Amino acid sequence: MLFFITLIVIWEIIYRLNLSFEFFSVTAFPSPLQSVRELYLGFFETGILTEALVTSFQRLIVGFVIAIIVGSLLGLVLARSKFADETLGSLVIALQSIPSIVWLPIMLMLFGGGNSSIIIIVALGGTWVMTSNMRLGIKSVQPILIRAARTMGYKGAELVWRVMIPASVPSFLSGTRLAWAFGWRALMAAELIGSGGLGRTLMDARDFYNMNLVIAIMIIIAVIGIIMEYVIFDRIEKKVFARWGLA
Amino acid sequence: MTDVVIEQVEKTFFDKTKDTSFTVFQHIDAEIKSGEFVSLLGPSGCGKSTLLNIIAGLESPTKGKITAGGAEVTGPGPDRGVVFQESALMPWLSVLDNVMFGLRKRMKKEEAKERAEYFLKLVHLSKFIHAYPHELSGGMKQRVSIARTLAFDPDILLMDEPFGALDEQTRSMLHKEVMYIWEKTKKTVIFVTHNIRESILLSDRIVLMGTRPGRIVETFDVPLERPRKTSSAAFGKLEEQIQQKLAVEIEKVMKEELGDDYNSKKSALLYHTDRDMGNHI
Numbered sequence: 001m002l003f004f005i006t007l008i009v010i011w012e013i014i015y016r017l018n019l020s021f022e023f024f025s026v027t028a029f030p031s032p033l034q035s036v037r038e039l040y041l042g043f044f045e046t047g048i049l050t051e052a053l054v055t056s057f058q059r060l061i062v063g064f065v066i067a068i069i070v071g072s073l074l075g076l077v078l079a080r081s082k083f084a085d086e087t088l089g090s091l092v093i094a095l096q097s098i099p100s101i102v103w104l105p106i107m108l109m110l111f112g113g114g115n116s117s118i119i120i121i122v123a124l125g126g127t128w129v130m131t132s133n134m135r136l137g138i139k140s141v142q143p144i145l146i147r148a149a150r151t152m153g154y155k156g157a158e159l160v161w162r163v164m165i166p167a168s169v170p171s172f173l174s175g176t177r178l179a180w181a182f183g184w185r186a187l188m189a190a191e192l193i194g195s196g197g198l199g200r201t202l203m204d205a206r207d208f209y210n211m212n213l214v215i216a217i218m219i220i221i222a223v224i225g226i227i228m229e230y231v232i233f234d235r236i237e238k239k240v241f242a243r244w245g246l247a
Numbered sequence: 248m249t250d251v252v253i254e255q256v257e258k259t260f261f262d263k264t265k266d267t268s269f270t271v272f273q274h275i276d277a278e279i280k281s282g283e284f285v286s287l288l289g290p291s292g293c294g295k296s297t298l299l300n301i302i303a304g305l306e307s308p309t310k311g312k313i314t315a316g317g318a319e320v321t322g323p324g325p326d327r328g329v330v331f332q333e334s335a336l337m338p339w340l341s342v343l344d345n346v347m348f349g350l351r352k353r354m355k356k357e358e359a360k361e362r363a364e365y366f367l368k369l370v371h372l373s374k375f376i377h378a379y380p381h382e383l384s385g386g387m388k389q390r391v392s393i394a395r396t397l398a399f400d401p402d403i404l405l406m407d408e409p410f411g412a413l414d415e416q417t418r419s420m421l422h423k424e425v426m427y428i429w430e431k432t433k434k435t436v437i438f439v440t441h442n443i444r445e446s447i448l449l450s451d452r453i454v455l456m457g458t459r460p461g462r463i464v465e466t467f468d469v470p471l472e473r474p475r476k477t478s479s480a481a482f483g484k485l486e487e488q489i490q491q492k493l494a495v496e497i498e499k500v501m502k503e504e505l506g507d508d509y510n511s512k513k514s515a516l517l518y519h520t521d522r523d524m525g526n527h528i
């Protein structure tokens with residue numbers, strides 16, 4: 001914490017010095033205090049940040065949910081069917097190595113720069129990791145648990161639902177965490193090019209030479225990333241991993 | 248009345264990638280009567296767990312067949328319940344839910360709960376019904392497994408070294424519980440163990456298995472009155488007798504693993520009946 005405060009103080013000092021000595025263009029060099037002011041203005045006076053944040057979050061959540069659902073189902077199918085694994089499975093591996101933002105040109109052609117394109121990019125960013133995590137989770141359920149359940153009369157779909165799926169909750173969670181992280185990055189990349197949301201607002205701010213607003217948005221992006229990845233997912237994971245005997 | 252019949256059973260594992268195969272045992276013949284308590288005793292790796300899994304219907308024999316209650320075993324069934332060698336509890340379920348896991352399919356929730364609580368009390372775990380498996384010791388987990396299988400109420404109980412991980416007191420307490428339940432319910436029990444004393448203490452008959460090749464070496468009747476005392480002369484005599492046979496088998500394994508210069512006298516020193524002999528191999 002102290003480290004961060006020191007960094008910000010140094011930054012502000014450089015900013016002030018730059019104002020008087022003009023090492024670099026004054027308009028291109030943002031100030032931390034001004035950035036915080038922009039944050040305040042954007043949320044409580046003009047509302048542009050609130051609006052952008054809401055738009056981004058809606059896209060992120062819809063895309064994320066799609067990635068989780070499609071990825072889990074696909075992972076389940078790949079884990080259960082050898083045929084699907086040998087055909088679809090290799091396709092998934094291929095798709096996984098394509099950064100989802102690469103799909104944007106095609107999506108822009110098909111759907112334009114609005115919500116649908118960006119949501120698809122977010123979903124594509126998370127689906128494949130979700131698929132491979134779920135597939136691995138189901139495949140690595142301890143055989144002893146399956147055996148025990150079989151002796152108690154579980155088989156077929158019930159065995160999948162009552163044993164395999166609960167047993168793979170830890171990998172499911174790791175999958176959602178990665179899907180979120182990938183989706184979040186894909187969202188920002190897509191919004192820089194598309195329309196609306198935090199990414200677009202960031203580009204607009206640059207176009208108006210409002211570097212303080214650029215920094216304000218970057219702060220929002222960082223804070224959200226940190227809260228989600230290190231606070232929320234971390235806590236859930238710790239709890240679940242402990243119960244599943246993995247910690 | 249016979250309950251479990253094992254006829255000319257062979258189990259061979261095939262390794263497809265290396266194109267090799269390994270025969271665990273062959274020509275296994277045994278009959279276990281209804282209500283009988285039979286121990287399977289033998290050195291580590293002789294195939295006790297494998298045989299038990301085949302009886303449970305979790306694995307199929309390569310040759311031969313097994314019938315349980317007159318019907319050929321083709322898969323798991325509610326007539327056979329298994330207590331596994333390792334803990335096989337569902338980590339996401341509480342102790343109570345684990346015991347109810349097998350009951351929920353055939354009775355109402357309240358009934359299943361009552362039954363689960365009864366059996367958890369029997370294994371002295373009433374205080375832990377809301378705990379999760381990761382919060383329990385190895386012995387406690389094993390007791391939950393036992394309660395789960397007992398609550399399931401199979402005619403045939405297949406137990407794979409259920410007390411291996413327990414301390415002496417708990418073990419002897421559970422011996423009493425198992426004897427009590429067995430005498431009351433007249434279940435057929437097939438009990439795998441490493442421990443000669445345990446097998447004499449509990450069973451009507453002891454089937455001694457050997458390795459390389461895996462087979463049944465000898466079957467011992469245990470004609471002692473229950474409750475049995477380890478200090479009685481007849482107990483000691485039988486223990487001695489089984490120990491001698493078993494030492495031969497263990498020595499065979501050791502010789503193979505340590506080479507021909509292995510001094511056979513060592514086995515007598517290394518080996519005590521009350522120890523878990525598998526650990527020495």
Ligand SMILES: Nc1ncnc2c1ncn2[C@@H]1O[C@H](COP(=O)(O)OP(=O)(O)OP(=O)(O)O)[C@@H](O)[C@H]1O
Pocket residue numbers: 260269271289290291292293294295296297298332525
């Ligand atoms: N799935 C498998 N594939 C290949 N070999 C196996 C498999 N399962 C067991 N074996 C082999 O079969 C033999 C018997 O194993 P098993 O677990 O039945 O022994 P055990 O008598 O129960 O030993 P222990 O007393 O140590 O539990 C071992 O040599 C083991 O390596």
Ligand SMILES: [Mg+2]
Pocket residue numbers: 295296297332407
């Ligand atoms: Mg075993």
